[in-house]
Every structure is written in structure tokens, then in C-alpha cells.
Amino acid sequence: MKAPETEEDFVQWYEDCWADRDEVEYPKLFGAISDDVYTLEQTGALQAWLETDLAQVQELDPNWDPMGVRVAPPSEKFPYWSYVTSGLSNPFTVAPGAEVAPDAPSGIGYEMVIHTPEEAQWPVLRLLDMMAYNLVCLRAFAMGHRYPVEGSLTGGESKLNGFVFVKDPSRAAEFTLPSGKVQLLTLVGVTKNEMAFSRSNGADKLMAKLVQAGTGYITHPEREEVKL
Template identity: 80%
Template sequence: MKAPETDEAFVQWYEDCWADRDEVEYPKLFGNISEEVYTLDQTGALEAWMDSDEPSAAKELDPNWGPMGVRVAPPTPEYPYWTYVTSGLSNPFTLAPGEEVQEGAPSGLGYEMVIHTPEEERWPVLRLVDMMAYNLVCARLFAVGHRYPVEGTLTGGDSKLSGFVFVTDPSRPAHFQLESGRVQLLTLVGVTKNEMAFSRSNGIDRLMAKLVAAGTGYITHPGREQVPL
């Protein structure tokens, strides 16, 4: 299929794809998700990455980026933990009016990022907003199997977790489909420095098996101890 050819029709189609993800797919995946969105244009994350030393950093802000952000889903009986999910990386901002949407092609960057925590927290929102800005400004994309260390700790406070590994959560579909293309769900799991090193040497699957055996699994517990390696 093709994206609509006129600017007006394209804008409506773009917004319809966005609404289909946030108002149809997300409630199916995450339950009663909050209507509030913590948007990029409410922070300085985009500008911070533009002013960074990253050689690939964009020189100008794309107006499509600002309304993107993070949404929050409270616990449900099926999923008794908090979920934070990005909203916007899979918007079809990479397409132009009249452009062909190839079968199996990604929508936008092709994914959205997810963090689960046992309690409601502020730090996952801040981390996801910053990582979205990194993706967009620096044109650096993530994928299953990637690792992402941070400066200090994930929470910015007293935690032994200092980075993420990117995995597929077996409790949910690995992807969903929009009219604008395919969207993968990347689940970010917080890990310690030594756990990340273990995953480099032994594979992320082996690390996740140890986290599952320890009872934390795909949920990030910022106060936990390092698992036996």
C-alpha cells in the first residue's frame, strides 16, 4: 500500500496510525494505560543530545519528535507490576506522502521500548525519554541483544544496576502491526556492571535465565543484589 498522497490526508493517516498504537494496541498489551504522556518537548533531552559530542548528532530538531514520549501502565491482575512504554518511535515519520509502505517494513524506527518495575518510579520515564532522544538525534538504533551502560546508576541514586540489556519479553507478543508497518517491543532489563560483562561473554539468554531463576526475570528491581554468576 501507499501512504496518502496529499499533505492533509497524510497528516490524518499519520495521526490515525499513532492513535491505533496508543489507543488500541497498547491497551491490549498493557491494560489500562494512563492517558498522560511525558513528552520530549517537556524536557531538554533532545537539545542535550544535539549539544553532545556525538558526531552523528542532528543539527536541527525534527518537529515530529517533540510530541513523542512515555506512557505508564499500572499493575493489573495479569501483570502485577508497573510498565513504562515509549510512544512515538514507531510513528511513520520516516515516510513521505505517497511513499510505498513495503510489506514487513518497520513503522518509523520499527520499535518501542518497555521497562517494568515492581513499584511506581520516576526514573524509568527519565531514562526512556533520554534514550528516545538519543535514538532520534544521533540516529543510533537499538535492537534485541544490545546492551546499554549508563553513567552512575539507573536510578541516579543508591542502586547496583548500571545499564540495560535489550530482550524480548516472553509474556507478551514480540511485535504488532500498524497500517504504517511492523513494530517490535524491546524490553529493557536493568543489570549490574558484572552482569552486563557476563552477558557479553556468555550471551544475554544465559544471563536472563539466571535472573528468572533469581525471581526478578524481566522486571527491573533497582534495589536488588547482583545474581550469582
């Protein structure tokens, strides 16, 4: 596969890949998606990471600004809220006319999703911050990873202070765009002890306990720690 060579054709191809994900693949994965997009441009997340010792870039790429988070409200099939990133799989890593291997990832190769029982702002803010971390610090996530945060996930009284990255069995774990393959990483909120259990025993065993407890792949900020 080869990316279009002229600037005009490349821009159109880039936008078509974006639209294919948001307007075709996402509705298949999540149902109806809100038209609203919470973008990185609306936050200071990119600049904040740029000013840390972890930053691996010297300046911000303008292609990152319109990337953001989309929201899918509850539906009959999925009776909970879903927040999914939109942009990490954009082909911003490809230059016009470049050869792209058939099995290559699109962009950095994944998008992230958080499910919650109620509508909330914290998943949007967390995902935007983690997107900025990926882009500015050049550190990618993968299935099975763990990510602790300062304080709680919500910024409030929740006992959850980190995520595990898992495959949600209720939907496809990946899809393909004209620009390459995209993996869907589901982030499940966990406590410090649950994260340690996942590190020692594997995410599958932790998820089995969360499923047994009734929360499963949906993050319930108010829940108690599961029995480990």
C-alpha cells in the first residue's frame, strides 16, 4: 500500500481514514456517537507534557490539536457510557508517497476506550491527558499494560487510582483502516492492590474477579476493592 503522493490527495486520504474510523467503525463498535468532540486543542494537556522531563519532542505537531475524545451514550445493546479516543490511529506518522506495509499499524496503532455506568467528565480528561502523554513523550500503551495516576481517577474520593489495559469481549478488539490496523484498548479502573495483583497474576485473572463482582469491563468509581 502506498500513501498518495500529492499534498492534495494525501490530505483527502488522511481525512477519509479519519472519517472511516469515526463514522463507520465507531458506530459499529459503540452504536450512536455524539457529534461533540472534546479535542486536545481545548486543553493544556499537550503543553503540560511538553514541559516535563518525560517530553521526547521539541515542539507540538499541529496535527495533534484536533485529536480528541468521542462519547457514545447508552444503548439497548450497550447500556452504559463509552468514551473513546479519536486520532491516535490517524496516519500522521506517514509522509505523502510513503510505502505502508499491509499489516502496519495506522498511526500509533490503537485507540483507547473507557466505559462508565453514568455520564461523567473525568473519562474525557483522563483520555485527553493520556493521548498527550503518548504523543509528546513517545510512550505507547499495549494490551496488558498498567497505568497508575496521581490521586484518584476522578479527582475525588474514588479508591480507583489506575488503569489496566484489556480486551473487551463484548466487541471486536481491532479494525482496519485504509492506512493500517487499529487495536482497541479498553481501560478498566483499578485500585493500587488490584494493579499489583494484575502485575503478578495477569490481567485476565483480575478481570475474572471484576466480572464475578459484577463490574467487569465498566469502571465504577465508587466501588470497593475486589477480594484478591
